[in-house]
Amino acid sequence: MKDRERAAPKRVTMADVAERAGVSPTAVSLIMNRREGTRVSEDAARRIRAAADELGYRPNLTARALSTQKSHVLGFISDLVTTDRLASGLIRGASQEAKKHGHVLLIAETDGQSGAAEEAFSALTDRQVDGIIYAATRPQSLSIPVRATGGTPVVMLNAVSDDVAGAVIADEYAGAAAIVQLLLDAGHTSNVVILGRSLDQPDDEWLTFAVRRRLNGIWDTLHSAGVVPVAQIPCQPWSVNNGHRGVRDLLDNGIRPGALICLNDRLAFGAYRALTEAGIRPGGDVAVISFDDDDIAVYLDPPLTTAAIPFEAMGAQAVQLLLQRDRVHGQQLVDMPIRVRNSVTIPAQLDLRLTHANDDERSAR
Structure with a gap:
C-alpha cells in the first residue's frame, strides 16, 4: 500500500538551481525569465542553465504570469x-x-x-x-x-x-507575375490558355481578394509582353474534375494550347489527365504552370512548375x-517561392540562372 502511495517527485525550484550553480535565487530568476540587460556574468549564466538542465527545472508559468503580466x-x-x-x-x-x-x-x-x-x-x-x-x-x-x-x-x-490593422498574406500578385514571366522568358508565348477563371466573369463567392490579385498578376504580365490568351476557361470550384473537363472541352472545340496557366494545382492535375488522354505531352507539347505547390505536384509526370503558398x-x-x-x-x-520543375521547357541560359538561384535559396535555409 505504501508503494502505491509514494509521493510525487518534488518540483525543482529556483532555490535548488541557485544552490547547484552557486549563485543567488535572484540571478537564477533573471536568467530563467530572460530578463534583458542583467548584470549576471556569462560564466554565471552558463552555470545556471547547466544546473537547470541537470535538475530538470521547469519555470512556474503561473508565478511568472503574475509577476510579468504575460502568460507566454x-x-x-x-x-x-x-x-x-x-x-x-x-x-x-x-x-x-x-x-x-x-x-x-x-x-x-x-x-x-x-x-x-x-x-x-x-x-x-x-x-x-x-x-x-x-x-x-x-x-x-x-x-x-x-x-x-x-x-x-x-x-x-x-x-x-x-x-x-495587421494581416499576413501571400503576395499573390508578385507570385503570379513571377511564374508567368518564367513562362514567357522560356519562350512560351503562343496559344496561351488560362484555366480556372475568365477576366470578364462576373464577381461571385469564388472571387476572393487573393484570386483577384493572382489574376491581376497574370494579366498584367501577359499584357506587358503583348500576349493575349486564346482562351479563358471558368471552372468553379477549382477541382481535378473541373480541370479535366475544361481542357477536354477546349480540345474538343479544336483549340490546342501551347501554354496552360492553371489557377491552382488541382486544376493542373485534371489538365494533365485530359492532355495525356489526347496524346499531348505536358511539359513537352504544352507548357503548364500552376499555383499552390500541392504535395502531389512533384510526383506528376513531368513534375509540375508551380508558385508555392508559403504557409x-x-x-x-x-x-x-x-x-x-x-x-x-x-x-x-x-513572397511565393517558384518551384521550377519539368512542366515548362527552359532554355539553357535561363536554366543556368534558375539553378544558381535555387542553390542560393537552399543555402539560405
Missing part, C-alpha cells in the same frame, strides 16, 4: 485550418516561431460555424493569452467580434479584416508581428 501563451483561432493538409502549415509555422520566443500556441477551431469565432475569442481572452492569430484556410475577409477580444492584440493570417513562413511572420512591441499595421506580404 498565444491564441490561434482556426477557420478550418486544422483540417486542411496544406493550410495546416500555418499552424506549424506559428507554433515553431512561438516556441523560439518562449511561447506556446493554444488552438481553437471554429469548424466554419457561424458564431463559433466569438466563442473562441472569448475562451482565449478568458485564459489571458498575450495575443490572438485568426487564420483562414481560404483567403477571405472576416469580421472580428471586437467586444470578445477584451483588448487583446489580434493579427489576421491568410485573411483580412476591417476590424484589425509556414506566413504562420511564423504572424507570430513575429503579434509579438512586436511597435506593431506594424497593414498587410504584410510574404
